[in-house]
Amino acid sequence: MSGNLVEIQGLHFAYGKRPILKGIDLSARKGQVVAIMGNSGCGKTTLFRLISGAVKATQGTLKVDGLNVGDLDQDGLYQLRRRMGVLFQFGALFTDMSVFDNVAFQMREHTDLPEAMIRDLVLMKLNAVGLRGAHDLMTSELSGGMARRVALARAIALDPMLILYDEPFAGLDPISLGVIGNLIRRLTDTLGLTSIVVTHDVQESLKMVDYVYFISEGMVEAQGTPAEIKASGLPFVHQFVHGEEDGPVLFHYPADPYPADLRLSHA
Amino acid sequence: MERTTLDLWVGLFVVAGIAALVFLAMKVGNIGTFDTAKTYSVTAKFGNIGGLKVRAPVKSAGVVVGRVGEIRFNTQAYQAEVVLNIGNQFKFPIDTGASIMTSGLLGEQYIALEAGAEEKMLAQGDVLKITQGAVVLENLIGQFLYNKADEPTTPAK
Amino acid sequence: MPERVIGGFRKIGHRTIDGVWRMGVSTRFFLLTLMHSGICLRRPQLVIREIFSAGVLSLIIIIVSGLFVGMVLGLQGYETLQTYGSEEALGILVALSLVRELGPVVAALLFASRAGSAITAEIGLMKATEQIAAMEMMAVDPIARVVAPRFWGAVISMPLLAALFSAMGIFGGYLVGVVMIGVDDGAFWSQMQSAVDFREDILNGVIKSVVFGVAVTVVALFEGYDAPPTAEGVSRATTRTVVTSSLAILALDFVLTALMFRGV
Incomplete structure (x- = not known):
């Protein structure tokens, strides 16, 4: 084995006739934090659904821990998912449960651990995200950043080998944003996980990741370590990193010439 | 919670x-009346059952002792055959009579049993010999009008 | 004009195909729910929670409505029956109407709007906020964990609610007929008892309420599970639950009544 936990080669995916991914090559080594970046609608989230087996690729191979995800049946997929943690965009905490029950959810569903042990484990996980004191709050009482941290505690509940983060920074204030970024890095290092972060927050993620893939129009446009990316001369990467309005990614949606649309040409 | x-x-x-x-x-x-209790069934033949329905009560001296189990039409005798399910605890002599009665003027119809005097008791499958069919209201009214017409007109004082 | 006619036909065709599709998918969904119901026996606590939200929380509306329906039946029935001089039959009228028809039907209609809509909204929102997807990602089957307990909780609650409705209704009829108007107490009960049959009337009423419970719950669960994950999608699905399940209750009631009471 090459030490790659996730290995993707020539991956294609289409919703009906609309192609979303057109030949992606991507890999994540064990213990790394890998970021997948791109502008909105470039297929990041689809890639993420492919890795977790929610949808199947039309072409190409996708291996997680040596298993070909596309070939797994429902049971195999569920076996694999038990070793994966997922952090959803807005946490996706169960609203009818307390913080404690949210974190305990997977332990209760998948193990026969006695309640006393579950209690200890849950408090340990919550302690790791700094929210041990909030265990008896309801999820509706949490702020956005706290909800994200609880969701993170829930994602690491069964000590997974891989965690997928779907836009972990979306809609957070700068303090919470830094907290989450640091948590991702720290948990990856201390628990020996592998993390794949789908995001478009360049500045925050460049601070903490090991490797970055830029995806545009369903293809890998650029890749490299944060230092390489910052130094990159590629116009797309430059536009993305510096947040410029116009560049390879156009400000205007494709349209007829402006005067023609306003019917000025024949006047 | x-x-x-x-x-x-x-x-x-x-x-x-x-x-x-x-x-x-x-x-x-x-x-708890008769659905669960054990019953024996006897048959009674009537010229006319009027509006009698399956599950109508079978009463004796006004007490419910059973229910109508089945109503058939006998094509040989051109009569109605009614199967009565009677509770095992109610024993009737073999010469018991059955008649179809109406509770109230327009109420539901039921079967009234008039106990006879024989020593021998009715058993499963027996046939009641003495029967009295339903009184049809139209016939009754017709008879009444007929009688009324026959009466001499009120004599003048 | 021809285009409009063709357009009309096309719309009918579309609606028909859509309707058949939904029926097929919801039937599959129902069977899937039954297949994944084992968890309800292993972890009865999940079902108890749902009996609470479907049954206990519907108690107030069921009891109050039952009482008033029975009281109205008592008043109206008395007015009609006294014209024929048979006020004593009031007990029969109240009990038979409630046990055979109004109990199961009205209780199910109330249940659809109280518990059915809540189920749809809850599952729709769980979907919209990715809770269902999160559960799948945690290798927990949402059909087993979310749908099946709600199904059994509601199906168990429904006949109990219908029985409570009928009992409260008969009590309401008794209050108006006997206590207020002064129909004879003994006649009220004894006539009722001689006319209401356990198997023909009461058991059939219970069967009806079980069937309605299954229908309402399947509609509510399916609409919630199928709702587009947006605020508008969930609100539309909730409306559809109430409309579809009410129509289903009334149509099923006709079919069941025709099957059950034909011979009598």
């Missing part, structure tokens, strides 16, 4: 629901 309070409420709800069912069965319905 605390688990114990939840359990308590659900427990109360289930008990109340079952109590309502029992209330319907015992107080509103007629369970």
Whole structure:
């Protein structure tokens, strides 16, 4: 084995006739934090659904821990998912449960651990995200950043080998944003996980990741370590990193010439 | 919600629901009269059963002793055959008579048993010999008008 | 004009195909729910929670409505029956109307709007906020964990609610007929008992309420599970639950009544 936990080669995916991914090559080594970046609608989230087996690729191979995800049946997929943690965009905490029950959810569903042990484990996980004191709050009482941290505690509940983060920074204030970024890095290092972060927050993620893939129009446009990316001369990467309005990614949606649309040409 | 309070409420709800069912069965319905009790059946033939229905009560001296089990039409005798299911605890002499009566002027119809005097008792499958069919209201009215017409007009004083 | 006619036909065709599709998918969904119901026996606590939200929380509306329906039946029935001089039959009228028809039907209609809509909204929102997807990602089947307990909780609650409705209704009829108007107490009950049959009337009423409970719950669960994950999608699905399940209750009631009471 090459030490790659996730290995993707020539991956294609289409919703009906609309192609979303057109030949992606991507890999994540064990213990790394890998970021997948791109502008909105470039297929990041689809890639993420492919890795977790929610949808199947039309072409190409996708291996997680040596298993070909596309070939797994429902049971195999569920076996694999038990070793994966997922952090959803807005946490996706169960609203009818307390913080404690949210974190305990997977332990209760998948193990026969006695309640006393579950209690200890849950408090340990919550302690790791700094929210041990909030265990008896309801999820509706949490702020956005706290909800994200609880969701993170829930994602690491069964000590997974891989965690997928779907836009972990979306809609957070700068303090919470830094907290989450640091948590991702720290948990990856201390628990020996592998993390794949789908995001478009360049500045925050460049601070903490090991490797970055830029995806545009369903293809890998650029890749490299944060230092390489910052130094990159590629116009797309430059536009993305510096947040410029116009560049390879156009400000205007494709349209007829402006005067023609306003019917000025024949006047 | 605390688990114990939840359990308590659900427990109360289930008990109340079952109590309502029992209330319907015992107080509103007629369970425990003859549905579960053992019965024997005898047959009675009538010229006219009027509006008698299956499951109509069979009474003797006004007490319900059984129910009508089945109503058939005999194509040989051109008569109605009514099967009566009578509770095992009610024994009747073999010469008992059955007649179809109406409770109230327009009420439901039932079968009234008039006990006879024989020593021998009715058994499963016996046929009642003495029967009196339903009184048809139209015939009754017709008879009444006929009699009325026959009467001499009120003599002048 | 021809285009409009063709357009009309096309719309009918579309609606028909859509309707058949939904029926097929919801039937499959129902069977899937039954297949994944084992968890309800292993962890009865899940079902108890749902009996609470479907049954206990519907108690107030069921009891109050039952009482008033029975009281109205008592008043109206008395007015009609006294014209024929048979006020004593009031007990029969109240009990038979409630046990055979009004109990199961009205209780199910109330249940659809109280518990059915809540189920749809809850599952729709769980879907919209990715809770269902999160559960799948945690290798927990949402059909087993979310749908099946709600199904059994509601199906168990429904006949109990219908029985409570009928019992409260008969009590309401008794209050108006006997206590207020002064129909003879003994006649009220004894006539009722001689006319209401356990198997023909009460048991059939219970069967009806079980069938309605299954229909309402399947509609509510399916609409919630199928709702587009947006605020508008969930609100539309909730409306559809109430409309579809009410129509289903009334149509099923006709079919069941025709099957059950034909011979009598």
